[in-house]
Amino acid sequence: MMMQTYPSEEQCKTLLQTLVRTNTCQPEGNEEALVDWIVAQLPQDVTQFKIQNASNRASLIVKLEGDEDDGGVAFVGHLDTVACSEADGWTDPPHGAVVKDHTLYGRGACDMKGGDAAMLLTLKYLLENKVTLKRPVYFCFTSDEEASGLGIQSVLSSGYLNAVDAMIVCEPSREQISNSEKGALWIHVAIDGVSAHASRPTLGINAVEYASLLSQRIKNMVTAKSVHPILGPATAAVTKIFGGSMTNIIPAHAEFEMDIRTNPDTSSKDLEGEIDEIIDQLLKEAGQVSTRSGQLKISKTVINNRPAIETSKDHPLIQTLKAIGAKVGINTGERGHFFYTDASQFIPQMHIPFAIAGPGDDALAHCVNESIDLRSVQRFTKLYINYIMQTNKKD
Template sequence: MRIGVLDLASSLISIDSTNPGKLELEIADFLGDVLEDLGFNVERQRYSMRMNLFAYRNQERVRLLFCGHLDTVPPTEGWERSPFSPKVMRGRLFGLGACDMKGAIAAMIAAGVEALAEDKEVGVGFLLTSDEEVGMSGAKLAAPKLRDLFKNLRLCLIGEPTDLRLVTCHKGVLRATLRVKGVASHSSIPERGVNAVHIGINVLKRMMERGIPQLAHPILGRPTLQVTWVRGGVAENIIPDSFEAKIDARLIPQETEDRRKLLMDIAGEWGERVELEFGLALPPYEAPEIPEIAAISRIMGTVGLDSRPFGVPYLTEASVYWEKGIPSVIVGPGDIEQAHRPNESVYITKLALAKKLYRSLVLLLNRG
C-alpha cells in the first residue's frame, strides 16, 4: 500500500494544531487512525489537553526513529488565503505547517510505508510530539520511554526544516525574565524615587558586556544574548517603580562556564531590587561520531544532496533526546526561511526527495 505525500501533507495542514491555540489532540487522533489503518501499532500518550504518538512495525529492528512535532505556531498577519486551506501552485505546497513540519511528517510516513512494501520485516518507527513550538513538553514526556519501547534504538531523525542538509549540531537556549523594583515619585524630583528603568537598562548593559562567553564553535559560531521584550513606566511624568525584560541566550557546545550563574552574578550586583527568573533551558546539541550518521551522510551523497555536517542556530528536540543519551540528526525538506511567516510553503520536489531519502535510510539501517 502506498500513501501520497502531497495528499497527507495537505490533510495535516487542514487541521488546526496551533500552539498556543487549538493544540494537537485533533491532529494526533487523525494521524493515529491513519497509522493504524496502515498497519502500524500505535500508542497514544495523552497528557493534559495534548497527545504524543508512538507508532511502529517490527519495533525490535528500529534503530533509526523518525521524529516530528504536530503543532505549529499561530498564523501571523499577511496570509493571502486561509492558512488551513492547502494550495499547490508554482511548484510549492502552501499552508501553515507545510514547511515546519507537516510536510516532513507526511514524507516520513510515506517512506516508511514504501520501505515495508519492499521488505515487510524492516523496522519502521515514529515519534510525533506535541508542544515543540513553546515548551517541548511532549518530547520531555516521551523521551524516557524511547529506550524501553525501542530496545535497539541508535538514532533519531528529526524532520525540522534544513533544506535537506545534514544538521548535526545546534545551539542551546536559556531564557530569563529580569524584574526590577523601584520607587515612584514625581519626575521633577527624581531624587525622591528610585528609577527602575534606569537600573534595568544598566543591568542589561552589563549582561551584554559580560554575559556572553568569548568563544566560537567551528560550525555554530559565537554564543549570543538578546533582549527580546521590555516593559516599564506608567506615565511620562512619573519615575517608574518597575521594569521587566525578557532575555534570550543561545549557547554553544564548548561553553564551560555556567551561563545561568554568570547572569545571576551580574543581576546580584544590584541587590534585592533586581530579580532574575529563568524559563526554558535546554543545552546545545552536537552529535557524536557514530556509524549510523556516517551512513546517512553517504546515502545523502548518492541522491545528490549536500552530505557535509551543518549547524543551525535554532533549537530542536534533539537537545531533549540527548539528555537521555539518544543522539539525533536533523534533516527535513523545508527551508527555515519559510517557517513562522505568512504564506509558508515547501517545494513539492523537496518533499519527494525527502521521501526517497527517508526510505533509503530505513532500508539501510533498520533491516536484520
C-alpha cells in the same frame, strides 16, 4: 518481490494537503485529530502507542518490529504549528494547502508537516514492501513542540524509546544534514527601585536605567563566549521590556525578558551562575550610592531552559546520512540549527547521537505565506528510506 517505487510528487502533495488542512495551531493544538487519522491509515497488526497529553492533544509512536528488540532509530516530528490568522496578510487561506509550481503554501507546510509527510511516506514504503528489519524503526509524532514540549516529554517518560540508539529529527534543515542545535535560556528579570520627581533623579533609584544596564552587561557576557565552528556565536536579545508611568517620574519598577541562545560548550547552570554574579555586582554598586534613599532589588526567573546539543560531525550517523544525501540531491555541507527542537528534551537524558534532517527551508518557518517545495519532501523521503535500507534491512 519487486520493490514499490519512491513516492511521487503527487503522492507528497495529496498527503501534505491532508496534514496542512487539519488545523493544529497553538495554543489549542488539536493534534489528536491527526493522531487518530494516522492510526486509521495503519494496518491493524502494526504496533502503535497513543499517548494522551491533554484534551484533544495526543502524541503517537509507531513501531516497526525488528528481529532484535534493542537498538534501532527513531524518526521524530511534531504535529502542532504556531498560530496564524488570515488577517496576518496571507495570500491564500493558511489552511488551504494551495499548490503553485511545485510549492505548497500553508501554516505548518514547512514547520513541520513536510517532515511529517516524509516520515509517513517512509512508513508506507516499508509496510507496502514488507521490508524486514534487523532492529526496530520508530516513527514518533509529538504534540506541543511549539510551546512547552508536552509531547516529547511524554514520549520520554513512557519508556517506549528507551532502547533506541539514534534519533533523526525531521525538522526543516534547508536541504542539509544538521549535527547540532543551539540551546535557549529565557529569563525574566524584575527590578524595584525608588520613585522620585524626575527633576531630582538623585533622590530616586531608576529601575528602567538599571534594567538597561543589567541587560547590557548580560549581553556582553554572553557574546564574549567562544564562537562555535558551525553554530557561530552565542547571542542574547532583550525581547520584552516594561517600566515607567509618566515622563516626569523616576520609575520605581521595571521588568525585562531576554532570549539567550547558547552553544554546546556552555551549560545552562554555569550561565545562570554568571548572570547571578552580574546581578550581585550591580546590587553592590547600587548600595555604594549613598545619596539615594531606599534599596535596589532584583529578582530573576528562568522561564525556558533548553540545553544546546551536538553530535560529532564524524559520527557514523552523520556521515552515513550525508553519503546517502549526496546521492539523492541533498547538500552535504556542515550545518547547525539556531533554534531548539524536540531533541533538546530527549538527547540530554538518553545520550544517543542525533541528526536534524528534514524537508523545507527553516527560514520560512513561522512566516506569513509559509511554504515548502514538494520535491524537497520527495528527496528526504528517499533519504529516510535509503538510510533504513542501508543500515537496518535484514539480508
